[in-house]
Amino acid sequence: MAAFHSANAIFPVGYRASRIYWSTRHGNRRCRYLCSVEENEGRPEFVVRVMEQGYDDLVLTGASPKGVWDKILEPVAERRNETGTLKLFPVYLKGEDLFGFTVTAVTRIVESLPGVEACESYTFRFGRNPLMDLPLAINPTGSARSEPKTCTHVKRSHTLSSTGGSSKSMQTVGSVGVAEAPEEVTPKQFASVPFQYRRMKAEWKSNVYLARSRIQGLGLYAARDIESHTMVIEYIGTLIRNEVANRMEKMYESQNRGIYMFRLDCEHVVDATITGGPARYINHSCAPNCITEAVSLERGVKIVISSCRNIQRGEELCYDYKFDLEDDQHKIPCHCGAVNCRKWMN
Ligand SMILES: [Zn+2]
Numbered sequence: 001m002a003a004f005h006s007a008n009a010i011f012p013v014g015y016r017a018s019r020i021y022w023s024t025r026h027g028n029r030r031c032r033y034l035c036s037v038e039e040n041e042g043r044p045e046f047v048v049r050v051m052e053q054g055y056d057d058l059v060l061t062g063a064s065p066k067g068v069w070d071k072i073l074e075p076v077a078e079r080r081n082e083t084g085t086l087k088l089f090p091v092y093l094k095g096e097d098l099f100g101f102t103v104t105a106v107t108r109i110v111e112s113l114p115g116v117e118a119c120e121s122y123t124f125r126f127g128r129n130p131l132m133d134l135p136l137a138i139n140p141t142g143s144a145r146s147e148p149k150t151c152t153h154v155k156r157s158h159t160l161s162s163t164g165g166s167s168k169s170m171q172t173v174g175s176v177g178v179a180e181a182p183e184e185v186t187p188k189q190f191a192s193v194p195f196q197y198r199r200m201k202a203e204w205k206s207n208v209y210l211a212r213s214r215i216q217g218l219g220l221y222a223a224r225d226i227e228s229h230t231m232v233i234e235y236i237g238t239l240i241r242n243e244v245a246n247r248m249e250k251m252y253e254s255q256n257r258g259i260y261m262f263r264l265d266c267e268h269v270v271d272a273t274i275t276g277g278p279a280r281y282i283n284h285s286c287a288p289n290c291i292t293e294a295v296s297l298e299r300g301v302k303i304v305i306s307s308c309r310n311i312q313r314g315e316e317l318c319y320d321y322k323f324d325l326e327d328d329q330h331k332i333p334c335h336c337g338a339v340n341c342r343k344w345m346n
Pocket of ligand 1: 285286287334335336337338340341342343344
């Protein structure tokens, strides 16, 4: 990591961002610049692909964001001088800004990547909050690739084709298993459930952000203070029947994917593996701040994650997966850190 950051930015290999900026060829035209970070002999290589209509793509590289962008800013400044348009001062434009590394949303995500602690001269803007300083939960197998498998045998044992009696049992799997029995819908405050749902659908993006979890893998955090009994986010996915879920599970396993499924009732499962939203990243806790609810609306049943107490901005969201109890061989350790932690998730 030592070579892959500066004081202001971290440079993740594989990063790509597209920017529309002034053309180097025509004073009054803009074109697309595809910025990316690659690795070349242990050093970052900054690449900009110039994509302008009527021209072949041109690929520029540099050892720093500024190095490669200077190759663009200088001719742009010349064109603008020639055409008498407003002057551009390349010296004030930072390559890191032009690559998008300093955009808040990008910084938040980048600061949550595994291994960023090694960026010693980088000044963290968000990542080094107390929640993030805790050590990551270590997965039981010690290997990221085998982790979904650990959960899948648990999944297999409390089977999808469950009988009516266990219809309330929940399950999900994947790098972070997610599952639970939806609670009965309790109308909250005075707003109707459809009204609350519509408001949540309009506002959920300002309720949450995704970052490294203090429990396991990625987690979802409260982006603002959230009052108790507020709908926070919907658990989105594809509603499928048990037989389909069993087939999909086998396919995902063969692809070594983290599997995210939520049992809605004894017949149906919501599969969030491919089509899911960020709610699937909410971790289990034995002392949760959220609950799941099955909400019946005109358009069908929706799974909604709601707060069950007041939640402060920056708190990690969690709910109780309510996994069925399993025998010793199939136990998943719980890393929720709650005082009353049951030590096992199942
Ligand atoms: Zn726990």
